[in-house]
Amino acid sequence: KIEAELSELAEADRAELLGSLGMKEPALAAVARAAYDLLGLQSYFTAGPKEIRAWTIHKGDTAPQAAGVIHTDFEKGFIRAECYAVKDLESFKTEKAIRDAGKLRSEGRNYVMQDGDVVHFLFNV
Incomplete structure (x- = not known):
């Protein structure tokens, strides 16, 4: 649910919400980055x-x-x-x-x- 909310927010609001959750980036972006790294x-x-x-x-x-x-x-x-x-x-x-x-x-x-x-x-x- 949080990922859906993040996708609808403006960049500044998204960064603020991520920071309040102790995250640097949305989980979907982290999964994609990890998959790229794993696959080389x-x-x-x-x-x-x-x-x-x-x-x-x-x-x-x-x-x-x-x-x-x-x-x-x-x-x-x-x-x-x-x-x-x-x-x-x-x-x-x-x-x-x-x-x-x-x-x-x-x-x-x-x-x-x-x-x-x-x-x-x-x-x-």
Whole structure:
């Protein structure tokens, strides 16, 4: 019942209720996080003008393997990945500001994806 109530609250009210219950996050989020850890999974994000999407990959996957989750052609024709951390987006607010701050990285075939990477894949098929 508490989980249902939490889902209907505004962010500030949710944080206050969780704190009063001695919790840092809703139980459903904790279960999902534990399942990801147990299964050795992590997420990365793609962002465009119309959509931001999370993709699930295995910990230790390389950039081409992560690209292949979107489409096999992305993996076959992989050139490089332009990446930044999602926490940088929280700090700098825009991709342009991230680029201007020198936080946008260009990564090659051997790059091991990090949990929370925001990625733009360059490929040619």
